[in-house]
Structures are given as structure tokens and as C-alpha cells.
Amino acid sequence: MKLNIVPASTGSQWVKQGIQTFWRHPMALSALFLLSMAAMSLATLFPFIGPALALALLPTASLVMMVATAETLQGRMPTPALLLVAFHTGRQRLHAMAQLGVFYAVGFLLIMGLSALIDGGQFAQVYLGRIPMTPELAQEPTFQTAMWCAMLLYLPLSLLFWHAPGLVHWHAIPPTKALFFSFVACWRNLGAFVVFFLSWVGVFIVAGLVLAVLTTLLFTLLGNMAAGLMVAAAMVLAAMFFTSVVFTFRDCFSAPDGHDELEADDVTYGDPRQNP
Numbered sequence: 001m002k003l004n005i006v007p008a009s010t011g012s013q014w015v016k017q018g019i020q021t022f023w024r025h026p027m028a029l030s031a032l033f034l035l036s037m038a039a040m041s042l043a044t045l046f047p048f049i050g051p052a053l054a055l056a057l058l059p060t061a062s063l064v065m066m067v068a069t070a071e072t073l074q075g076r077m078p079t080p081a082l083l084l085v086a087f088h089t090g091r092q093r094l095h096a097m098a099q100l101g102v103f104y105a106v107g108f109l110l111i112m113g114l115s116a117l118i119d120g121g122q123f124a125q126v127y128l129g130r131i132p133m134t135p136e137l138a139q140e141p142t143f144q145t146a147m148w149c150a151m152l153l154y155l156p157l158s159l160l161f162w163h164a165p166g167l168v169h170w171h172a173i174p175p176t177k178a179l180f181f182s183f184v185a186c187w188r189n190l191g192a193f194v195v196f197f198l199s200w201v202g203v204f205i206v207a208g209l210v211l212a213v214l215t216t217l218l219f220t221l222l223g224n225m226a227a228g229l230m231v232a233a234a235m236v237l238a239a240m241f242f243t244s245v246v247f248t249f250r251d252c253f254s255a256p257d258g259h260d261e262l263e264a265d266d267v268t269y270g271d272p273r274q275n276p
Contacts (some may be wrong), residue, residue: 001171002254003185010251011195015203018244021072026236028078032068033239035083036061051128055108056101060086063097063165065242066249089169096168099175104161111153119146159186166249185252196248200241207237 022029040061043054067085068078086097112124119142125131127150137143163182167173173181186193215230 001167001173001181003181003188004252004254006189006192006251008191008195010189011192011197012199014192014196014244014247014251015199017247018069019203019240021069022240022243024072025078029065029068029072029243030236030239032064032078032080032082033242034235035080036064037235039083052105052109055105056098059100059104059161059165060097062161062242062245063169065239066166066246067169069243069246072243085169093168093172096175096178097165100161100164100168100178103175103179104157107157107160108154111150111157114153115146115150118149119143123147123150156183159183162186162245163249163252166246167253171253181253189252193248196244200244204237207233 036057040054040057043057044050046053064082064085068082071078071082086094112127115121115123119140122131122137122140122143123146126133126137160179160183163185164175164178167178167181168175171178211230211233
């Protein structure tokens with residue numbers, strides 16, 4: 001496996017490629033994203049371990065969208081069967097994905113625990129949906145400190161797990177090494193990732209403004225249904241964002257040894273236009 005260093009401008013290309021690929025099969029990719037989120041929501045219903053189990057499913061949900069995008073790039077329709085993609089790659093990789101999930105859940109809960117030391121757990125409860133956000137709470141200095149502390153700590157956690165599911169799935173790398181290589185790849189290509197996230201921020205802002213105007217115009221015609229359309233559009237944007245993740249992975253790492261492009265169980269994410 002070879003780490004590729006890409007120019008900062010590649011970040012905006014990742015966004016463009018993600019949006020273009022999403023619109024090849026928007027309904028299928030949106031459905032897979034919604035089903036992944038629904039599975040995480042259902043996991044929270046388990047007593048005691050529910051929230052931690054939902055967190056542990058996030059790396060798998062990210063992998064589902066990466067493989068779904070790979071299928072789309074190869075001209076295939078992504079299907080709900082991809083929700084079980086971790087089960088189709090052998091016991092070793094399934095175990096590795098489970099380990100990634102445990103590591104992520106522990107890391108996230110540690111961050112929430114550290115923030116709770118600052119404000120008594122108020123930010124953690126708001127973030128986890130236990131209590132509602134209020135203007136008074138948002139203005140409390142301890143709440144704001146806990147929020148910024150959690151955000152700063154979450155950044156290295158997200159870098160550790162950004163590429164890790166793909167490295168486990170396509171390169172069969174052990175979880176701990178996958179976390180290390182993921183962090184190094186993100187750090188060495190920091191310029192591209194900064195452009196990537198800033199570009200998505202711009203997309204979300206523009207889309208939010210357009211949706212706000214449309215919602216206002218449609219409210220007189222559709223009433224509360226207009227708010228539902230706003231939520232649906234937000235979910236589509238989130239699915240579109242996750243569709244772009246595989247392009248960051250494809251450009252940061254070379255194909256496995258002995259392959260012209262990345263493959264695993266008849267799933268590739270190489271650009272078919274580059275094939276001879």
C-alpha cells in the first residue's frame with residue numbers, strides 16, 4: 001500500500017465527484033443512507049448498551065456508503081444488500097470492522113465524558129438528544145467551553161476513522177494499523193481536506209439559503225409539509241456528502257498489491273474511464 005500526496009485543489013474535485021456520482025442513483029444512495037441511519041436509531045432502543053451500539057455502527061455505515069459509491073462508479077445499482085457488506089468479506093474483516101466500531105464508540109464516549117467534567121454533562125446530553133437546546137443554556141460559559149473542547153477533541157478522532165473502514169475492507173489492514181494510516185493520510189493531505197470541508201460548508205450554506213427561500217414560498221401552499229421537505233433535503237445533502245468520502249480514500253491510497261485498481265469481493269472503486 002502506498003500513500004499518495006495530492007494537491008490542495010483536489011479537495012474541491014472530491015466534492016464535485018461526490019455530487020456527480022450521487023446523481024447517477026440519487027434514490028438508491030439516499031435510501032441506503034437513510035437505512036443506515038435507521039439501523040443506528042434502532043440500536044439506541046437496546047437497554048443500557050443502545051447508545052454505545054449505535055456509535056459502534058457508524059464506521060460500518062460509512063463503509064456502506066463508500067461501497068455503494070464504488071458500485072455506482074462501476075455502473076451497478078447499489079442495493080440494500082450492501083447494508084450487510086461487512087458480513088460478505090469473511091470473518092476476519094467482520095471482526096476487524098467490529099473492533100473499529102468498539103474503538104469509535106469508546107473514543108466518542110471518552111470525549112463526551114471529558115466535556116461532562118467541564119459543564120456537568122449538559123453538552124453531552126444536548127448532543128445525544130437527552131435534553132433540548134435552549135438559548136439560556138447556549139449562553140452559559142461552561143456549556144460553550146465544553147462544546148468547543150468536544151469539537152477540538154473530535155477532530156483527531158474523525159481523522160483516525162476517516163479512512164479506517166476502507167483500509168480494513170479493501171486492504172485487509174488490521175484495525176489499529178488502519179487507524180494509524182488513516183490519521184497519517186489525512187494529516188499529509190491536510191490542505192486537500194481543508195479545501196474539501198470548506199467546499200462542503202459552502203455547498204451546505206448555499207443549499208440552506210435556497211431551501212429556506214423555497215420553504216417560505218411553499219409554506220403558504222403546503223403548510224407543515226414544507227418543513228418536511230426541508231428535512232428530506234437535509235438528508236439528501238448528508239447522503240451526498242458521504243458519497244464523496246470514497247474519492248478521498250481512492251486518491252490517498254494506491255491499489256492493493258497485484259491489482260490495477262482497488263478491489264474486494266468484486267467491488268471496485270477505480271474510475272472505469274481509466275481502464276484500458
